[in-house]
Amino acid sequence: MAYAGIVLAGGAARRLSGVDKPALTVGGKPLLAKALAALAAADPVIVVGPERPGFGDVLWTRESSPGTGPVAAVAAGLALVRTEVVVVLAGDLAGVRKSTVERLVAALGPAPGAVLVDAAGERQWLLGAWRTEALRGALPEKVENASLRRALGGLDLVEVAEEPGESDDIDTPEDLDRFS
Numbered sequence: 258m259a260y261a262g263i264v265l266a267g268g269a270a271r272r273l274s275g276v277d278k279p280a281l282t283v284g285g286k287p288l289l290a291k292a293l294a295a296l297a298a299a300d301p302v303i304v305v306g307p308e309r310p311g312f313g314d315v316l317w318t319r320e321s322s323p324g325t326g327p328v329a330a331v332a333a334g335l336a337l338v339r340t341e342v343v344v345v346l347a348g349d350l351a352g353v354r355k356s357t358v359e360r361l362v363a364a365l366g367p368a369p370g371a372v373l374v375d376a377a378g379e380r381q382w383l384l385g386a387w388r389t390e391a392l393r394g395a396l397p398e399k400v401e402n403a404s405l406r407r408a409l410g411g412l413d414l415v416e417v418a419e420e421p422g423e424s425d426d427i428d429t430p431e432d433l434d435r436f437s
Contacts, residue, residue, distance in 0.1 A: 258342060258362055262299030263334035264292045265327055265383060266348030267306030267319065278427055279348035280309065283436045288427065292346045295353045299344060303337050305330040306348065325401035327383060328408055331392070332400040338389050345392075347383035351436045352425035361386035364417045369395070371415040375424040380416065382409055384424055 266279040266289055279289035286294075289304070289312060296302050301316050308317040316337055320329040331345060342365065344358050357373065361384070364371040369391030373384040382405045395412055397403050427433050 260342035262296035262302040328403040329400040352422035374416045
């Protein structure tokens with residue numbers, strides 16, 4: 258199945274003193290490179306955030322008001338998507354793999370979306386495969402500072418149980434220490 262990929266890579270990283278999280282190195286690779294590797298089969302791959310050198314053949318875009326949250330970032334990325342399916346990933350995922358994306362896309366079926374569910378049973382909203390039109394339709398008219406959980410939580414989604422570590426992300430200095 259053909260699909261596009263969107264990586265959200267423009268967050269403020271408040272708990273990490275504003276560091277550029279997608280540029281952080283984990284396992285010898287920047288986190289953004291991990292997300293791009295997981296989306297190796299996507300075409301196109303769209304990165305929503307400030308352009309960074311050295312990341313090859315991706316499309317770069319920004320929210321109309323940068324820093325207004327993941328719903329605004331998803332909307333900015335969706336503006337460039339022409340495929341029926343899109344995979345959305347956060348740019349700070351330390352454990353995401355190509356097999357993660359493959360499992361999400363395979364699980365989608367006719368549902369509007371398939372999201373990874375972590376070991377605690379929490380839906381990982383920025384680790385999912387979506388029917389593009391369903392995702393567009395779920396976003397509120399005012400995307401700036403909107404809640405992703407509120408926007409997408411009402412959809413009838415397929416939940417995909419994570420394999421160990423797939424949803425691990427870097428939010429705090431302790432997270433970075435754990436993966437460095």
